Amino acid sequence: MIFDGDQRGAGYRNTLRFMNGYRTLLLGFYSTAENYVIAAYDPMRHREYAYSKSLQLRQESIDRALKVGLTFQIRTNGEVVVIFPLDSIEEYLQYAEDYHQVNPRITIDMQETTTTSLNVKQAVNTTLIPEQLPQLTPQERKRVVREIGRYIRDRRFEEAIKRVYERCAICDFQYDDIIDAAHIVSVADGGTDTYDNGLGLCPNCHRMYDRGLILVDGSGKIYLNSRYVEGYAQSGRAGSLESLGATLRKFIWQPLIAEHHPSPENLQRTFEARR
Numbered sequence: 001m002i003f004d005g006d007q008r009g010a011g012y013r014n015t016l017r018f019m020n021g022y023r024t025l026l027l028g029f030y031s032t033a034e035n036y037v038i039a040a041y042d043p044m045r046h047r048e049y050a051y052s053k054s055l056q057l058r059q060e061s062i063d064r065a066l067k068v069g070l071t072f073q074i075r076t077n078g079e080v081v082v083i084f085p086l087d088s089i090e091e092y093l094q095y096a097e098d099y100h101q102v103n104p105r106i107t108i109d110m111q112e113t114t115t116t117s118l119n120v121k122q123a124v125n126t127t128l129i130p131e132q133l134p135q136l137t138p139q140e141r142k143r144v145v146r147e148i149g150r151y152i153r154d155r156r157f158e159e160a161i162k163r164v165y166e167r168c169a170i171c172d173f174q175y176d177d178i179i180d181a182a183h184i185v186s187v188a189d190g191g192t193d194t195y196d197n198g199l200g201l202c203p204n205c206h207r208m209y210d211r212g213l214i215l216v217d218g219s220g221k222i223y224l225n226s227r228y229v230e231g232y233a234q235s236g237r238a239g240s241l242e243s244l245g246a247t248l249r250k251f252i253w254q255p256l257i258a259e260h261h262p263s264p265e266n267l268q269r270t271f272e273a274r275r
């Protein structure tokens with residue numbers, strides 16, 4: 001955000017222009033060999049600004065945007081920055097105002113976990129000035145609130161589970177940064193974002209667990225679902241199931257500290273539902 005003649009400390013204030021019938025966007029970009037990542041700041045929060053060579057983002061947010069598309073980063077002042085690969089720009093343009101105008105403080109379920117990251121903590125403790133929030137219809141607000149709230153809870157849960165699982169709980173696979181945070185009872189079925197409802201799983205085991213091909217009972221014992229065994233045999237794929245079975249643990253691996261363990265109740269509930 002530099003204009004001609006501007007320099008650090010010169011005391012100049014610049015202003016963004018807002019005109020009827022036009023939209024004002026404030027975008028930064030970051031390029032990789034294959035793609036562009038756009039960071040969209042909230043223009044309303046930068047109506048007036050001084051010399052600023054760059055607006056910083058976390059690398060993690062950029063990586064995530066490249067991997068999954070639209071990503072939010074909430075700055076300590078409460079500003080919602082929307083980060084996305086260039087080809088998602090239409091989606092951003094469609095919802096830009098909703099995304100920026102949400103008040104993080106009211107969107108977050110303040111359920112305390114020991115793993116709350118500092119940034120989220122700072123964000124939720126920041127209050128936006130209500131007058132700066134243009135009116136959203138209750139329905140719009142609900143939708144945005146839900147999306148951002150869900151996003152933040154997902155990130156917390158993911159960080160927490162990844163921290164305590166050194167390996168895939170089902171097959172022992174260990175490789176940096178490849179462990180997924182899996183819900184035992186799915187969120188759709190009322191599962192919570194807590195240690196007792198989480199398992200650190202490699203992507204393969206995660207998918208097979210979610211689909212019920214791999215089962216874990218309340219004692220932590222691992223099974224191949226017998227419902228699938230016959231079908232596999234009939235279609236000539238029995239061998240693939242046998243070799244899969246040979247790679248699995250007998251009982252799930254559990255984190256060192258008991259309070260990080262999955263609960264037998266959640267495991268058993270999902271076992272009953274999927275077997």
Ligand SMILES: [Zn+2]
Nearest residue numbers: 168171202205
């Ligand atoms: Zn695994």
